[in-house]
Amino acid sequence: MLPFESFTYPFFDQNTLADHPAVVQAFLSTADPSIPGDITPGNKSLYIHIPFCDTLCTFCPFVKAANAGPERVANYLRALHTELRTIAATTRVGAWVLDAVYVGGGTPSVLTVEQIAELFAVVRDCFQLSADAEVSFEFEAKSVDEDKFRALVEFGVTRVSFGVQSFDPATRDMVNITASLEQVHAAIEWSTKYFTNTNLDMMVGFPGQGLDAALLDARLAGTSGIRSVSVYPVDYIMTLPGWQDRIRRGDLPRPADLDERSMMFHAARGELAEHMGVQNMYCFGDPTAPPTRYMFSTLYGGYRDEAVGVGSGAYSIMRGLAYYNEAGEAQYVQRASAGQLPVVAAHPYHAYEKGLVFFPKRLTFDLRDLEVLSLTEVYRPRIDQLIERGFAVTDGDLLRLTPDGELTYSELMAHFFSDSQHRLYGRLVNRMNQQVGQIDDVGWISGHGRQRLGAFNALPDAATPRRQLKLVDAP
Secondary structure, eight states, X not given: OOXXXXXXXXXXXXXXXXXXXXXXXXXXXXXOOOOTTXXXXXXXXXXEEEOEESSOOTTOOSSOEESOOHHHHHHHXXXXXXXXXXXXXXXXXXXXXXXXXXXXESOGGGSOXXXXXXXXXXXXXXXXXXXXXXXXXXEOGGGOOHHHHHHHHHTTOOXXXXXXXXXXXXXXXXXXOOSXXXXXXXXXXXXXXXXXEEEXXXXXXXXXXXXXXXXXXXXXXXXXXXXXXXXXXXXXXXXXXXXXHHHHHTSSOOOOXXXXXXXXXXXXXXXXXXXXXXXXXXXXXXXXXXXXXXXXXXXXXXXXXXXXXXXXXXXXXXXXXXXXXXXXXXHHHHHHHTTOOOEEEEEEEOOTTHHHHTHHHHSEEETTHHHHTTOHHHHHHHHHHHHHHTSEEEETTEEEEOHHHHHTHHHHHHHTOOHHHHHHHHXXXXXXXXXXXXXXXXXXXXXXXXXXXXXXXOOOOTTSOGGGOOOOOOO
């Protein structure tokens, strides 16, 4: 597995010197151009970030804060409403018909019913939603009750999701997940009572976790009554440096090495597949609870799939530009409240290859896009390499990942990085390696050769046994 796979694409060039808010303003002031010969308009999605939590899980890398008082929350929401109106007034986003709205965090369910109602009123006042728009809302088991689920239905929410991560009390305590298992099961009961599309998130590879524990977690999730389960490997590059330090000091158990964690992840996937249908690399469920359109059809979608993010630290990925907001709450509130775009960095780039990069996560790729997006010359040989190695097969117009390809999915994503993005990925991993550091000389060196994996050397050796699979060393 890659040392850092939890990425959006394209990557940001942190060395770009520019008036980033002005770059974004100019971009949003132009119309979204059509693609000659296009076969689909792509998805348009809105992400809304609520950074507040009752308690903080120690592994979580997202922008969040605990113990925020009512005035602080109210100030943030006022700024958020202003940013929504500012974005909706732009030429580009104002013309969108939204296929998905995702309210995430943080913990959106810490908001009161009145605050949630006002937020959705602003969204519907500012944006046009498609008739079948997916409206997702994240919650946490200890900040919901049956009345809140009933209210979410009234507000037009169509999908609810929450993080369980593990059913093991010791693991939950280790990472400060404070909701009780009784609250978890009550949340499952209420959510499935009011919603068809329900999801819980699980993680595999916690410190000290072994294969049996990972399989039990997957079994409990798959038979819990929830309609879909998303399972992710713990990404130790993305976890907080303080958590890494606790592992080095011995305050937390040592995790299994990278290959063992990869095996545990795929074993957990196999257990979930015994109880649910496979939807993509991470998601399992039935047709009434498909994977979130925002993440798996937009962020992990193709070039034409676009998402705008509002709130502190939110990312936006569009055709030709990626940018992100101020993560600092005070700075965000000050700028957004004034009607300014609270942008920190912007990176102009047309990621035509994005659908191929995320093909290993989605499991399929529409080969017609090679011609439509002028990708054939560069990327057809790379696709042929995958097919020759047994990592993919063609099925009509679709490229499909094989079981061997699934075992090496993260390396295969890097196989499709463009050269410029390959270099940016290397810089990004180097920088994160400096921030996170090394835990020992065996399984925790996140920078040794691996940061140079990329478009031309990321294919694993087909002769290497799967359970001993190592990353190919960069030359």
